[in-house]
Amino acid sequence: MSLPYFKNFGWDVHVVTVNPVNSDLVKDELLYESIPDEIHVYQVNAFSKKWTAQIGLGSIALRSLWFYLRFINNLLAKQKFDLIYFSTTQFPICALGPYWKRRFHIPYIIDFQDPWHTDYYKHKPKSERPPKYWFSYRLNKFLEPIALKKVSGLIAVNQEYIDELVTRYPELADIPSSIIQFSTSQYDFEIAQKHQAAFTSFFKKNKKIKIVYVGAVGSIMKESIVKILKAFKSFIDNNSSFHENIELYFLGTSYSPNGKGVPSVAPLAQRLGIEKYVIEVTDRLTYYNAIQHVKNSDALLMAGSDDPNYIGSKIYNYLYTQKKIFSLLHSQSPANLILIKYKNVTLQNLEDNQAEIDDSFSRFIYSIANKLPEDYQYIFEALQMTKLQCSLFEKVISGI
Template identity: 45%
Template structure:
């Protein structure tokens, strides 16, 4: 069997979105003739919500290596809280020793903790091991360059310049690319012409049905549910790039309060886990907008993240679901499959070129609202949807499961392995 070394700073029990592709692929690598080992950062150094139940989905035969990281308690004093920066040196030292002792055919970086990716070039030069990068998000992005300072992420000035410097180091030696979006690949090829010649493929996140069986053991709902109300649930991050979608939703709702107050007064919106900040330190980005528009009493925002299986249980018990997407056409959503598998009425806001929008439409899994159509037209569509919700006329979608099976975690693992083989062949 070929040997694959996976670099994933976050790993169960840490409930981080960027480790989900690996977690869901691990049961299937052996089937495609790959023996896998994972190098992650020890959970004690992670500030993400922990979900011990996530560990139960990891095959016991998979060898997990843990590296240390500098304590965030001390690094945050100089503004460096990223687990990638805190663990970079420890990754280098540990994997250097590992590669001296063992042969691996390929190294696979699957993470949005981008600074660790530069180690791929180091290991390629020192040990001649090719590496593949999984681009789940853009690394060096210009998306916020024309945005106001208030809309930019924290420490944007530093991260923008760091990313601009580090990205070429990783891309100049990479042997293959996987991405959740063709747009990400196109951007990278435009910057680094050598990437035209290497194996690369769009592979979306996978759907892992076993998660739903485990989640059904939960007995506690994670949002207040008033009798006689109709509850829309969103579990996921907030952010200023979602403002366009939220304005459409809130304007349609305000219209309903004006024209059909008896019906729309029944609706409640719940936004859960909207910040990546440590527990109790998140800054709301959604409720302030609702307050500005005079509808704060109809919605709740919980910035603290909840465990992975609590989030699935919450989706299963919702009256209806909503996905608040970005107006960026490159945006994709790792959380899209749990929303579909929950089989609840689904209202999603995306740029129509987003892969998430296309997946929902291909599977007939919900209603997608375009973020680039006429505002008056889209507000009317959202208004009609909310009116049907308030009169309990929404029905679960008739999902096209044949189309959905294309996105299974097993099939996505197969696609990854096929690309790995191409990279090894190209490097020989």
């Protein structure tokens, strides 16, 4: 989202990414429309998953690591660069930072949009751990200190991420760092609007109230999803006038390739006897199709995990639409500090008892038709977040 704005602050940007043919995830060709013409974009190759899968290796970061090393070595040798900025959750790539800093004398920054090495799943049942957890846990534990030993600056969406890193690596307390939230770009909403006719709509063609959740669910969201569904059941049981007038949509709920996702919400709805109201689509939506569904909804759901550091980048696009939002997050989630500022958000904590959640959810549904105050202000514009990024960039390069 920052790419359209870097030039405003005097930065010429070169982006190196993996050729999308090497990924089996959902691709959104419209993302290219959000990249200004002056941005230099290069694509590197990756070892084919067709072959690496035979030894259990699917990670796009690991499959592309050698190609990143070779290409960027050539790029840095030919041109002068002031800074390397790692903005990805494919963290193994960041382990190349110390090598480039040593060889080319270029500082590097790592942006922690999620934790890298974490013990979050360590005490979870095996059934709730990600695939290949044993390997990825040890790989992350090995690579993180390599990348952070010589890092020049840190960005994170959450102060807790920085604090945890400083606890593990005390020397990081002496380098520049900044807490920069996710944001929303008006350009993205304009692109979605421009291409809306080309999107597949998962909404049923009726005039029912459509309340939408967009994003993966999985086991870490189960508690909040169950509580939301129970609250919905309580509302339906006590409000017969809504029996034929409301639907819940859970879209893009699986991380699996399209066509291979296993429903995680629909079975819960069936157990509660509310399956007629709940529509789940496991296939991932493209970014702009997700935006269009959020725009066309009547209201939105924000469900969280039991991880107190979970934020959820979707809240920024949610808030931008000015739709009514029902949020159920851990009481310590930093997202609550953001959401509580907005009058269109009904905020409950995951630890609240079910009766409180039921009552709050009922009030949320009845509030959907109410207009927002005219002084509604959205403060997480991408331009402002980019300004903060560039401010940190300047601090880092001035210290070299």
